[in-house]
Each structure stands twice: as C-alpha cells, then as structure tokens.
Amino acid sequence: MRTICKLISVSLVSLLFSFSLANASSGVFKLSHDLGFGKDTNLDAISKGRLFQVVIMTQNRLVRKDLKGVTSAELATDWSANADATEWTFNLRKGVKFHDGSDFDAEDVKYSLMRVKDPDIGSPAKKSMSSVTDIEVVDSHTVKMKLNTSFADFPLLLTDYRLRMIPSGSGDTIGKTGVGTGPFIVDKFDPEGTTILKANPDYWEGAPGLAEVHVIAIPDGEARVQALLTGQIHMNRYVPFSQKKIFDGNSKFNVSVVPTGNWRGMVMRTDTAPFDNPKVRKAVRLAVDRQELVDLVMGGAATVACDTPVAPSDQYRLKMKCPQNINKAKSLLKEAGYPNGIDMVIHVSTKEPTWPTIAEVLQQQLAKANIKAEVKMTPSKSYWKETWMKKPVAMTRWNERPADSALHEIYHSGAKWNESFFKNPAFDENLAKARGELDFNKRKKAYQNAQKTLWEESGTMIPYHVSKLVVTSSNVKNLDEVEVFSVRWHKVKMK
C-alpha cells in the first residue's frame, strides 16, 4: 500500500512538473531589423528612430486591432463617447504592471499620449493626436480624452502602432530602456548589434511562450534572406516574392501570404521642377502600368493602388481604376510645356529589396511616354537620412496605418513626414471635414474626396499595396498570420 502511495505521489509530482515546464517560457526567437535610422535608433515608440520590432513586443497600446482588423481592447477594456463624439472615456485594465514594477494607471496614459503632442519631441505621430486637446484623469483607471472636433473614429487612431503606454515621467530614459507593459522586457539594447529581450513572466495576457527574443541589425535586404536560409534568424517579413520559390516546398520553412496595407512607391518632390507642375506628376502616374508591376515585382501577390495610401481592406478606401494611358500622359506633358518629355533620376537602394526592380520596370514603362528615367543606387545605410526627402525623385515605403493617419501623416501640409512636400488646401479641408463628420457616409465621402485629390495632384506614385510574404523557420509555432502590429507575440513558441 505504501509503495502504491509513493508511486502515485511521484506520478503526481512528475505530472505537475511536466505541466509547469510545458507552460514555461522557452526557446530563443531571432528576427532582424534594417537599422533604418542608424545611430538614432531607439526604443521610444513616438520618436523618428523608433525600433518598432522591439517596441511592439515590449509596450502595449490602449486599443489594438484584432485578427480580423477590428478595433479591440488592449490596455483599455472598453470606451464610450459623448453625444457629439468630442469626449471619449476609456476604462483601463486593472492589475497591469510595467517592467520596472510600477502599476499601470490613468496618469501613465495621460503622460504617454500628451507627450506625443510635445513640440520639443517633434514626434512624427503628432498628427495622430492633433485632435486631442486634453486628457483628464477621472480616477486611477479611467481617462477622458477631450477633442477639438467631433471624431467618430477616434479609437481607430489609437491603434496607431506608435501610441504605446510608458511609465509616467520616463520620457528621458525610454529611448534606451523600452520599459512598457508588454510580453517581453529589454535585457540589452544594441541597435547596431543584437538587442536581447527576455520573457515578462507577469505579462497580463499570460507568460510568453518564448524565453528570449533576439533582434539583430542586418541592413541589407539580401543579407536578411540569406540569414533566414542559414538559420541565423527565424523570421523574415520582407522576403521578395521573386524569392518565394526558394522556400516553397522546403520543410525547414513555413511560408504564408498576408494581405496588408503596406505599400512601396516613388516620391516626386512637388516643390522641385519639373514636378512642381501637377500635370507632370499626373503624366508620370498615367504612364505607369501598375498591374505589370504587380506581376513582375510581386509575382501577382499585391493589390493595385491608384496612388492612395489607404489599405485595400479599409472602409474608406477609394475604389477606382487607373490603367496605363500613354497618350494622355504625353498630352499632359505637352500641356505642361514638355513636348519632348522629361528626364528624371530615380534614387533607390537595397534598403527595400524590391526598389531597384520597381525602378527598373518603371524605367521601361515611363520611356513609352518620353519620360527618360535613370536609376541611381544610393547607400542603403544612410537612405532615410541622405536620400529620402532630399532627392527630387526617390523610392519610399510605408507600413499600414488607419486611413485618417495615413492621409494626415504623408500628405497634410503640416505633416513632418510629408515626403513629397505636398500642399493642397482642398485636401487639408477634406481631412478636417472627415474628422468632424459624425455621419459615416458623409465622412467616407470626405476621405474619398481627399484620395481623389491625391490621384489628380499628389507627388507620390503608389502602384500597389503588398501582400506580405512571411517566411518563418518551421520550428516557430503559433505566429498569427496577420500584419506585424496585430501579432499576439506572447503566444509565439519555438518547437
């Protein structure tokens, strides 16, 4: 009898032990970043040099998008608005702790969001918060946000990947510490080498499945693909579609195609001749065969865009067709005073692996409308600092944003990242009108009118929104097949 009792006890202990092991964080997940901001790279989500690959794992937002793209609760549990949608009340999650041990509360929300508006910080996310005039701390876990206009879609703005919650007063150190409430804690921050994150055992959604995450700086796109092939990293979300065949049918990798609102494009500075003439810009846009670009560069895995940054799945997206029209392009150039066409230099780098190919295809397409394009390679490490927003024509890429954020950040006359230096009062007016409009249909019309203006006059040619080819090592488990900002990182495991 005693032996049986002993056996049962040992079995129970073993069972409990194995159960606890199964739930413990284990394994090291390695991914890369492109060191896009060089030495300015930091962990302050609202700064220009934010290393988002780390920030999305260490810090939470109030509101996020769920796996279907619908706004859902993160650190806010629920929210409501007053009758004219100028005041929004958010109830906050209780019992959540920051990595430094402090409690998350309403003061942190006020601090985190109001510093986005601080002119001294000069955050590129400032436009997303421009309608917020004040944040009132109602109690320790309730905040009331006051807006200067009616804004029926305000919670959607808070899903912006940069609007993360940090401890009150930590603005001076957050760039290096990255302290947040997320599933991983920054153990070592080395932007030019390997940044190491450790599991946060007290994460409010449950302990992460991974023990560590290593975020490695690999500036070159080709090198990142090679790193994945050789097992140096476990995930690459920027594999060009032309290289899909390398991974297809290889049991060492999982390949998934994720539709996104991310896009690549070519920027013409609207303050620089000949692109200061809207007819020239329209001519360039009309000379582009977007479907051919989708087929050649993306192997068909993208959605054609008519120069709108609004994601294909977004409710405010303007649906239109924009086929190549060489005759119209030529006649516009003639009207603009360039009957013999124009010369231009498209600046590219391997920062984004598809840029050189896009430029090479554009070169051939534009030539049909007497637009002679030269493709010029520039160093990838300094691309954002020395080429983008500096040269008259340069390639660009943007991640998905809600319609309002995308339109404000890239085209509003006062936006910090207005890369084409686009200034159009009618466009700005439509954005303002949309934000203040409570009627959905009217709001939608205003956003779509703004997108029509972009098609007619903008300086950014957006041929498509990419479907992302996400390749992971086959030992990575539970990775949601959604855009990177909606992934529930605490669920990811290594087999």
Add this chain to the structure above:
Amino acid sequence: MTLEKEQKKNNLQKIFEVIKTMASKPSGLIGLSILLFHVILAITSPLYVPYDYKAIDPSLMLQAPSSEYWFGTDSLGRDVFTRTILGGRTALTVTFFGSLIALVWGGALGIFCGLVGGKIDDVVMRIIDAFLSIPWILAMLLIVSLLGTTTLVLIPALGFFYGKGIVRVARAATHDVIAKDFIVSAKARGHSNLSIIWNEILPNVRDAIMVEGAMRWSWMLLGFSSLSFLGFGVSPPTPDWGLMISNARGLMSFAYWAVLAPIFGLSSLIIGINLTADAFAKALGIDRSTKAPV
C-alpha cells in the same frame, strides 16, 4: 627606304614576333583566343542579338533555357543570352580605357620620380603610399555617389585608382636603368629630362610597364564588376555582368541560368586576360613575379 620607315617595319615585325611567341605556348594561345573572342563579341554582338535586351514581359519570367531562349530568361522576362553577350561591352570599354589611363599617368609619374629622385620623389611616393592605404572600393563608392555612374566618371576614376601601383613599378624599373652608362652619357650631352625619358628610359622600361598594365586590366575588370554588383556600376537597364549577377543571386537555387551565364562571361574574360598577360610577359622576357628581365 628611309630610316623612319625601316624603324616602323622593325616595330611591326617585333609585335608579330611577340604575338607569335605568345601563341606558341598552349596557355598563351588559349588566353589570346578567349580575349579575341570577347573583343569580337563586344564589337559585333549588337548586330545579331536575338532579342531586345531591355524588353520586359511578365509572361516570360524565369523561363528555363530552351531552343527559344538559349540561356533562359530573368526575373523580368528578359532574354539572358542577349544580355550576357551584350554584358561585356561596357565592362571591356570602361576597363580598357581605364587601364590605358592608368598606364599613361602611372608610367609617366613613375619614370619621372625615378629620374629626378630627391625630395620630389619622396613627396610624390608618400602621397602614393597614402592613396594606396585607402581601400579603393570605399573611395570609388564616394566618387560615384558624388559624381554619378556614367562611363565618363568611371573610366578616369578607375584609371586613377589602378594607376597607383603602376607608379611604383615604373619607378623601380627606371631605377634599374638610370645608372646605366647611356643615361649618364645622355645627361653629359646636356639632353633635357624629357628627352632622356622619351629616348633613353622609356624604351627600356616600356615592357615592364605594359605587362603591369595588362595585369591591372584584369583586376580593374573584377573591380568594375564588383561596383556593378553593388549597384554602383552602370545604371539599369544596361546589360552588365556584375549587375546581372547581383540581380539574379537571390534566385540561384531555382533559376541558376540567370546567374551562371554572366558568371561564365566574367570569369572567362578575366582568365583570358590573365593568360594573355602571362604569355605577354614571357614573350618579352619578363618574370612577372619580380618584374625583372629573365
């Protein structure tokens, strides 16, 4: 027959003899044949390429080699055979003229320094040393970033960077002959430095400099292709081996033809130039390892 005509006839005879000697050995014959093949291809290929080198076509992406597309097609549906046989034109042109520039300025400065010696020689050689310590690829990247990647920029820039080594060789060869009696006699006769260089030194150091120049040509070809590989050589859509290798390297595991063809073109030309330079040195009686007459 005047003395001048006889001199020309002798020179021609000497050239034929050198070529004959070079071709008398298998390695020399192979090298000359490869080089000649590439030169003829570079000059005549635009006359008979089967397709437009820049015509893109989504329906023809990454086609395997076939009777229609001998070397297959690349990721933009362009014919790889067309682009490969045209791919050596720019490389050969840029590096041939670049080598000539390197030969002229490097040889002239080396002989001058070797002849005048003293402080001028010291200062010039230290400057050359300083330039030699700068990695050429970094300096080239700086130049093409500032001035662009046209052939008018690439030829003089490559000519400058590859001429530094020739300065040293020419100077050393000049030192070998400068103490000879005929130089001393020329000086005693009151000949100018220019006259001594042209009539006395050059005929005696010419062979060593030319062999060095031939070697620099193959290195320059490799260097130029490296620049193209990094995207800083010729601009697309101009077919160029380095650029083709760079564009197709990511597809190697499933579209090997797009990368193998330009690799074969580039490596065969480099081998051809190297074998020719070797045979050239031997035909002139120069040991390439020491640059000394054998």
